[in-house]
Amino acid sequence: MNIEITGEDIKIGQLLKKLGHISTGGRASIFLENHVVKINGSRITTRSTKVKIGDIVWIDEQLIKIISKKE
Numbered sequence: 801m802n803i804e805i806t807g808e809d810i811k812i813g814q815l816l817k818k819l820g821h822i823s824t825g826g827r828a829s830i831f832l833e834n835h836v837v838k839i840n841g842s843r844i845t846t847r848s849t850k851v852k853i854g855d856i857v858w859i860d861e862q863l864i865k866i867i868s869k870k871e
Contacts, residue, residue: 801862804869805853812837812857813847815866821859835860 803818810818813828822831828847831837837844838858839851851857857864 802865802867804867805851806869809850809852810866811847812839812844812849812851815851815857816847816859819859819864 803815805815811825812832813822813825816822816828816831816837817825821835822828825847832845832847836858837860839849839855841856851866853866853868855866857866
């Protein structure tokens, strides 16, 4: 699955909200404690971690590629 973002990066909390995994950014920390979330193979635990264009994100078993939004 590809997800388009505007700009250079997006915080993982914002990405989780965009994907519908959480309803507010404040729930990101709880989500990260209870799910396996990795960026380019490295597990992350903080909601402020930034995801950049070209990164591969794993959320449990879901694979997501971050791409640039064409304007």
